[in-house]
Structure formats: structure tokens, C-alpha cells
Amino acid sequence: MATALALVAPPLHAQAASAPSPVIYSCIDANGRVQSADRPLAACADRELRVHNPDGSLRRIIEPPLTKEQRAQREAEEKRRRDEAWARKVQQARDRNLLLTFEDERSLESMRRRDLAEIDHEIRLATQRILTLDQELKAAQEAAQTWQAANPNRALPFAYQQRITETANAILAEDALIDDRRTERDRVNSRFDADARRLRELLGKPAAQRDTGSSPRS
Structure with a gap:
């Protein structure tokens, strides 16, 4: 019986070791x-x-x-770290896209010229439409003046005023379009400037080593 108890009961030192x-x-x-x-x-x-x-x-x-206050400070610090980590991921993705899209700065400048050419084409078309609308506005105003001269005691018919108003509004719309396209042109140039700087960094080229010929900015 003593032998059985000895087999079942763990050693005293084992019990002591298991206690915290x-x-x-x-x-x-x-x-x-x-x-x-x-x-x-x-x-x-x-x-x-x-x-x-x-x-x-x-x-x-x-x-x-x-x-x-400490919780707020810690949360702000954690948010800052998350934002920084996200910004690094975004920059890494942008860097990969730059290297996949452009093999060198010359190819980047070629795309810049294409994008700017499209914008310049839109500006030229809008300018031409304004010239045409200016002539239509002048004709509408002259027609209204002619009618009014022939009918000095009568109110100008609505059709005359409507034609003048619609033509003037169309001119304003084209002006707004040109302003928008010029703003877009500046934005495109700024984006390509930033991409060119980053591409040079990624390719290990100093800023002085640029392809001959300046970027089209005018």
C-alpha cells in the first residue's frame, strides 16, 4: 500500500516547484x-x-x-505611426508604378508633351469657339439695335434678348473651360516635375544629368 502511494503521490520538491x-x-x-x-x-x-x-x-x-490626456496622446501617436506607414506604402506603390511606366526621364518627358498637347488642343478649340460666338453676339446685338431703332416706342421682343443672353452665356462657359484647362495644365506640369525628380532619385541620376531640351511648360 505504501508502495502504491509512493507511485501515485508526486515528490514533495515537484509540488513545491509547481506552486507560484x-x-x-x-x-x-x-x-x-x-x-x-x-x-x-x-x-x-x-x-x-x-x-x-x-x-x-x-x-x-x-x-x-x-x-x-495620456490616452489621447497615445492614440494620436499611434495614428501618426499608422499614417506614416500608409504614406510609405503609397510612396512605394507610386515608385513601382514610375519604374514600370518610364524607363528613363526621356520617356517621362515624352508623355508630358502628349498630355500637354491634348490640353492645348482643347484650349485652341475653345478659343476658336469664342471667336465665332463673339461674331454671333455682335450680330445679335446689331439686330436688336436695328429693331429697336425701327420701333422706338416698343419693348424689345424676347427672342432678341434671349439670343443675346444665350450667346453671352456660351462665351462665359468657354472662358471658364479655358481657365479650367489652364489650371489643369499647371497641375500636369507640377505632377510631371515631381515624377521627374523622383524618377531621377530612383534611377540614381543627379538632377544635373537631364536629357537635352527643356520640358514644355509654356
């Missing part, structure tokens, strides 16, 4: 006094808590709960 080693918790309370116990203290709830081994050596430190 005692620790001592301590902190400095709100009054500046040191509080210590074998379990976390209520007085230490908002304080830095030190966990000591039985021999008094420091095992670890438990940080106090964050204040509202």
Missing part, C-alpha cells in the same frame, strides 16, 4: 507613503506598482492606468 513563487507588491500612495502587500493594493490603483521577489529584488513594474 510569492511576490510583494509595493507603491507610493497619494500621501507619499510606501504601501506593500502580498497582493495588489487599492491605494496603488492609479499608481506605478512594483512587483518584488521574496528576496526584495525587483521582478517587474506595472505602469499606472493612463489619464484621459
